[in-house]
Structures are given as structure tokens and as C-alpha cells.
Amino acid sequence: MQTDEREGGETMILRTKLFGTTFEFADVKELLAKANEEKSGDRQAGIAAGSAAERVAARYVLAEVPLSVIRENPAVPYDEDEVTRVIDDGINEAIYDEVKGWTMGDFREWLLDDHTTGDMIRRVSNALTGEMVAGVTKLMSNLDLIHAAGKIQVTAHCNNTIGLRGTLASRNQPNHPTDSVEGIRATLYEGLSFGSGDSVIGINPSDDSVGSVARLLEMTYDVIQKWEIPTQNCVLAHVTTQMEAMRQGAPVGLVFQSLAGSQKAMEAFGVGVAMIDEAYAMAQKHCWTAGPNYLYFETGQGTALSADAHYGADQLVMEARIYGMARRWKPFQVNTVVGFIGPEYLYDAVQITRAGLEDHFMGKLTGISMGCDACYTNHAKATQNDIENLAVLLSAAGCNYFMGVPMGDDAMLSYQCTSYHDAPSLRQTLGLRPLPEFEAWMEGLGLIRDGRLTDQAGDASFFLAR
Template identity: 75%
Template sequence: MLLRTKLFGTTYEFATLTELLAKANEQKSGDEQAGIAAGTVAERVAARHVLAEVPLWVLRENPVVPYDDDEVTRAIDDAVNETIYAEIKNWTVGELREWILSNHTTSDMIRRVSNALTGEMVAAVTKLMSTLDLVLGGRKIRVVTHCNNTMGLAGTLASRNQPNHPTDSVDGIRASTYEGLSFGSGDSVIGINPSDDTPGSVGRLLQMTKDVIDRWEIPTQNCVLAHVTTQMECLRKGDPAGLIFQSLAGSQKAMESFGVSVGLMDEAHALAKKYCWTPGPNYMYFETGQGSALSADANFGADQLVLEARIYSLAKRWDPYQVNTVVGFIGPEYLYDAKQIMRAGLEDHFMGKLTGIQMGCDVCYTNHAKADQNDLEALEVLFASAGGSFIMGVPMGDDAMLSYQSSAYHDIASLRQALELRPLPEFECWMEELGLWRNGKLTDKAGDASFFLSR
């Protein structure tokens, strides 16, 4: 296929679809580092003009990593619904964009078509979207999941209670958990990033958080975000895990850099269904982030947006309860400043929803990025407006263990109030029973962790 156009008297030609996709991407420092970004704004516009005319079947038949060479590509392609694909394969990328944004296209219609899309298709249409397009497109797609409570219903915004501690102190983590709960953070999950990845330490944290959930009859789930093999060992020895976590990547080589494979994740999913204490049917929690494949030298010349979209297509295999992009965590080498971080957060949310999975966002940045707390809060508002499912809750927004800046416990309270959103329904009822929530708002008891020590 000839990938060429003439723009303002200059002819632009792209040698491969991988090159075309990369040069159609919004400016990202990671793509520039890889030497694959458009050299000028005009070249980026020309690439998008060409990309808009590419049929979807061309993208399926030319994945950025060949089918025979990569198990991620195989897992994605083998899952395509051939009946639905036959209906849409001759659509161009531009036609897919217009269809998604049409007033006549419903969430159910998009969810059906998502079963015929590959990561390359999802990334391609995302590159043609403006910021407002991403908000509108993401908001109209509804994905509902259930573990111990229900995620994704209209009018709700959840929060992961993330009480990390630099030494995995059980008492310190419990205190932070109570603080988060008092603000209404924790309906997504009580999820801890451990500093010690051993089964013994992870098991202690799982037991403590399960004790808190049982003691207060909290409609949520627990998770310790250790490597999946550690969590699998904990499950086998009887430790109480509500969700099983793993970071994923968009190519087999990048997955291997994380110490995982499709087969291993199949095994983990089967164990979760067998041993997690939660009723399900969704048991998995995945995290992603643009730039992970490039950081592992495993991007195969593809841009970071395409590799990110491929993660979502892979994650769908395990029917996750929740997925979130840790959007600014990898650093300015991949997303240089607040503008790039904001764009990536909205792209990732839209791509995940278009793929058919539940999407949240760790609205965050590292301390050497060109961003600040006001930028973080602006993305929170955009993300919530786009129908995002959940954000993080970190004490004062400053993670003491991971040393990065994220959304605070009190941010979820402010967003719910500003945008008239509610906690997940089961969690809202629980907060009302405890007197932390009345008539759609926090009560005067909220925000005081000692509430949980005085009863």
C-alpha cells in the first residue's frame, strides 16, 4: 500500500505502517528518544492524513511485531471475533473515528465492535482524536465489572486506597488505610505496593488488609502489588487475596523483561478464580504505562502509544476487574511534561475503554518531570469528566515508598463534590451506615482516621 500524500506543495511518504503510526503520534519525548517521531508538525499532520485513509484490515495484517515472532501479537489476533471483523474490516481509520463520535453510536454498539479490534486499530484511531474527542469518546463507552463490588456504573468515581510504607510496617499501613477510608478512598481496592516482595511479607499485608475489611465489613477487595509469582505462592498457601495484580507490556520481549508470559498469566488467572476470596467474576488488576516497551528495548521500532494499545488488547484476555495507566511514573524520558502526561492519560483511558476493559488512571508524575500539583489536578478533572473509573488515593499525594507524586485521599472527595459523582454503590451504602456520608456528601466525621480507632 502506498503511504503518501502531498501537503502544501511538499510530498510526504512513509515506508511502513509502523513508521506511519509513529509519525502520526502526538509529540512524546519517548518517541523522540527512539528516533521515530515526526520531524515537524507538518509531517505529523501529513501522517494523520494518510493514516485516516488506511483500512482496518491493513492494520490487522501488518502488526508492529509479526504474528510468528511474538506471543502477544498471537494472543491479540487469535481473540478477534471474525464475524464482527468481517463487518468492519473495510472501514478506514477515519471512518472508525467518525462512527465512534457519532451521536447515533451507543456504548453497546462500540462494545460489540471492540471484539474485532486489534491494538494497532485502537491506537490508529486514537491518533486522530483531539483532547475533547478523547473525553467524549471515553465518556460514552461504559464498561462494568464486579469483584466484591461494582465498578464502572454511570455517575461513579472510585479510588484505590494506596497506603504504601517504606518498610511495609503493618501498623503504619493500617493507619494510612483508615485515613483513606475516612475520605471515601478504597472502593476500588485497598492496594499496597510492597517494599519486600517475599511471600511472608506479602502474606502479612494480605492478612492485615483482609482483617480490616472483615472487621468493618467493607465492600471492597484487597491486593498487594508484588510480582504475580509471589502472589500465586501466597494464594497456594492460603493467604487472602481479593485481586491478583501484574504490570503488563505490549510485546513478548517487554513482557519477559517483567518476568511474565501469556502462559504464566493464564495460570495466575486460573488460580485467582480458584482461590481469591472475592465472588468475582473479575479477579485481575493490571497496570500499564506508555514507554515501558521502549525502556526495555522491546518496542521493535513502534511508538509508545501503539505498544500501550496492545497491552489493553492483551489484558482483555483475562477479563480484569480494573486496569490503570500509571501515566507519569516512568518519567520525562517518555512523557516530558504536563502536556504530554495529560494527553497520554486521556489516550490511555479512551484506548482501554475502546478495547472493552475497565480503565483508571494513576494521575502522577516523578519529581524530575516538568509538572506540578496543579497539572496533576487538571488531569484528574479531565479524566473524571471523560468517565474514568478510578484514581489513586495516596496520603497527601506523596508516595513515601515509591517517591513520586500522585492523587491524594482528599482529591477523590473534591472530585466527587465538584463533578457530582459518587463512590461505588455498595461502598456508598457502607459509608452511609458508618455516618461518613449523607445525601451525596461527606459528613463532618469524614477525614479523621481516629474514627476507626474509637469504635
């Protein structure tokens, strides 16, 4: 391989010959797109490899490209995009100087080497852009992604500590189609009885008004205080709604917002970097939790493409850029809602599984506390067995947390997900535990003993009888 991108004034031609056929790629963006695993979103965008041979050729060329070339060719130019600027301005230049000469292939081998520890990876994380993270991900098999992610421990603290090795947390997601406070409380109690809620008690509201969001925050806060639960609450309204609720005195534990990988895509969500900066500052001042990690972000491959804001880049690259930006705000947790966006972007169980493993690895490699909503919509070619398979793979990879939804069927969002009882099943199968503060709380109530649920677990009336 030769080069066509500028590195020290030399020219790089992104070209190789494979089985008698010459494959050439116009630029780094096209090379990265063609090296990606098959995704229906990339196919829809017209940027996917035309054949398996072209995909292999792209990976062969990509493996020889230095990290410096990847940094110098972001998906969206620095002067046009604040996401690019946040990522690039956050790079530790001293560490970058140590690794910039590595090829992408060198980087992959280093990550997988038995002598490379999680602490070593966390240090290098500070020198990586989203495009670098995405590039090495494209060179890795599913098992590579599991093995490398398993090395990396990323912890955070809000009202408890997430991400400790050997733990698996669960978000208690008691959604209700009409935001009924009583209905949500009853569902919340069921989840708590199964050990779901150590990550967060997080509600997706059907009504985004300040008054409705404040009522849900107050109810969940009252439950947490009454039962002295070591967790945090969050209502996943637009960040501006949560900010106004905070101004009016509502008890906010975590501040939420969905993010995307370009400034244009962020604007489609009605947010920007300055707004998240403001929300972060408010959270540090007004959240009732101890911190210092107060933010909760959700992402998903295909968000930039769905907003026509991907700039010709593939959806894996745009997803990795979100993690590079999210690092700015030191989030308590980030969640890829991997199958929620639909088969237009991830067509079937194979693509959903791959994307979940990719996103989890990329988040951990970027240095953020990463979870996954192992899920699918009813028009995707996937089943409950498929997302259970993904949950097992991600648990083996050290995923920080999953969703907990009654019966795995969200009554408000109308999608299929992991259930309240999936987290304890995964914990028992793989020798994992709830977050330590939460496990101690459950033991005190007699809901868990030696890491296993007791006969009282799973019955919401346990909380109503006291």
C-alpha cells in the same frame, strides 16, 4: 493516497503532498509513529515526526488506511510474538468482517457520531486489535478522546461493582517505606474515612518476599472483615509471589501484575501469557472475593521502549497492545501509571495529560475497566495542578477510578499522585458518587450523607475509637 501494503494483491503507497512537500512513509509502523502526538519517548527512539507538517501528513494518510491493512501489519509479527497472537486470536471474525473495510477516518467519525452509542462501540470492540485502537486515537483531539470515552461504560465485579455510570472509585494506596503493618493500617484508616478504597485496598510492597506479602494481605483482609467493607485487597508484588502466597493460604482479593506490549517486554517483567493464565486460574479457585473479575493490571506508555522491546513501534501503539492482550483475562481494573515512568518518555504536563486521555480512551475502547494514576515524578516538568487538571478531564470522560495517596505524596514510591481527598472533591464537583455498595457502607457509618462527606470524615481515629 495510494497503498503499498498488501490488501487483495493491490499495492499501497503511503504518500501525500502537503504545502508543496511530498511526505512518504515506508510502512504502516512508520506511518503510525509519525502520526503520534509529540512524545519524548518517541523522540528518544528516533521514530517521531520531524515536524508538525510531517505529523499532519501522516494523519492525513492514516485516515485513508482501511482497518484491514492495520490488522495485517501488527507492530510485531504474529509468528514472533505471543502478545500479537493473543490479540489476533481473540478477534470476533464475524464483527471484524463488518468493519474491516472502514478507513481509520471512517472509524473516528463513527465513534464521535451522536447516533453511535456505547453499546454499539462495545460490540465493535471485539473486532479491534491494539494497532487499530492506537490508530484511531492518533486522529482524535483531547476533547474527542473525552467525548468518545464518555460514551463507553465498562463494568466489572470482584467484591463490588466498578464502572457504573455516575460513579468514581478510588484505590486506597497506604504504602509504607518499610512495610510497617501498623503504619499501613493507620494510613489505610485515614483513606477509608475520606471514602478511598472502593476500587481496592492496594499496597505496593517494599519487600517482595512471600512472608511480608502474606502479612499485608492478612492485615488488610482483617480490616475488611472487621468493618464489613465492600471492597477487595491486593498487594502489588510480582505475580509469582502472590501465587505462592495464595498456595500458602493468604487471603488474596485481586491478583496483580504489570504488563507490557510485546513478548520481549513481558519477559523483562519476568512474566508471559502462560503465567498470567495460571494466575487467573488460581485466582478463580482461591481468591476470597466473589468475582468473576479477579485481576488487576498496571501499564504505562514507554514500558516496551525502556526494555528495548518496542520493535521500532511508537509507545502509544505498544500501550494499546497491552489492552488488547489484557482483555483475555477479563480484569476487574487496569491502571495506566501515566506519569510514573518519567520525562524520558513523557516530558511535561502537556504530554502526560495527552497520554492519560489516550490511555483511558484506548482501554475503554478495548472493552476493559480502565482507571488512571494521574501522577508525575519530581524530575518531570509538571506540578500538582497539572495532575489535578488531568483528573478533572478524566473524570469528565468517565474514568473508573484514581489512586488515593496520603497528601498526594507516596512515601514509598516517591512520586506525586492524587490524594485521599481528591476523589471526594472530584465526586462533589462533577456530581459523581462512590461505588454504590461502598457508599451504602459509608452512610451506615455516618461518614457520608447524600453523596457528601460528613464532619466525621477524614479522621482516622474514627476507626481506632471503635
